[in-house]
Amino acid sequence: MTPPSTASSTCWGAVWSADAARDELFAYVAEHLGDPAGVVVLDETGFPKKGMHSAGVARQYCGTLGKVSNCQVGGFLAYVGARDHTLLDRELYLTED
DSSP: OOOOHHHHHHHOOOOHHHHHHHHHHHHHIIHHHHHHHOOEEEEEEEEESSSSSTTTTTOOOTTTTEEEEEEEEEEEEEEOOOSOEEEEEEEEEOOOO
């Protein structure tokens, strides 16, 4: 078994593309989980935050709180089939400020 420190350094030192990993996941889902009745779900979620030190934090409408407050907003794309479901992609909304 590989010690955790070695496994961690391998993961952090690896060069990889988030877009390529997402594309591989899309292909896997289509081939192995694909269901003619399956659907793709897009969800926008607000994450309340205190302070302004995280990327994308701004005073904006936060559906989780039901009001304007400091929060991050993320978009999530998921696949849902009759037998399986999985998260496909995510994106953090960055305000223009």
